[in-house]
Amino acid sequence: MLETRAVVVRKEAGVTLVRADGASGCSVCEGKGCGSSKVTQLFCNKPREFQVENRINAAVGDEVIVATVDGTVLRGISLVYLLPLALMFAAATLASVWSGGQDGYVAAGALSGVVAGFAIAKWISIRPSRQQPYITRLFIE
Known part of the structure; x- marks a missing residue:
């Protein structure tokens, strides 16, 4: 089970939103070792809120542990990575076989495979999941 510290920022109609502390990629070296905190700062420059299950009925402003x-x-x-990559190779291979190896068709097949892979990944990710993150306990220093 993966856990991270977060702050409850909003509760409404059965939905609890938390803001995770994105200072480092993990808590092993607290952003001082492998450089994952620099990557996080590069791509995640604004705080993000996530919807979680609030099993302990935490209040707004509480620091909690989310798992x-x-x-x-x-x-x-x-x-995000493997599905589009697999569909890219499959579509490029099919386009190569059907077109006799013409580069334009192979490139178009690869591009269509990647687009289809991302579309399918998006469709799967927006469906309700039983694996939603949840609040396990209050954070106490």
């Missing part, structure tokens, strides 16, 4: 079920991150990586 995700094992396998959630791997599933997300597979959707």
Whole structure:
């Protein structure tokens, strides 16, 4: 189970939004070792809010620990990277076979495979999931 610290920023109609502390990629070296905090700062320059299950009925302003079920991150990586890549190769191969190896058709096939992969990943990710992150406990220093 992966856990991170967050702050409850909003609660309304059964929905709880938290803002995770994105200072570092992980809590092992607190952003001083591998450089993951620099990558985080480069791509995530504004605070992001995430919807979570509030199993402990935390109030707005509470610092909490948010957890995700094992396998959630791997599933997300597979959707975002592996699915489009696999469809790109499959579509490029099919286009190569059908067109006799003409470069334009192979490139168009690869592009259509990537686009289809991202579209399918987006469709899968917006469906309700039983693997939604949840608040496990209040953060106490």
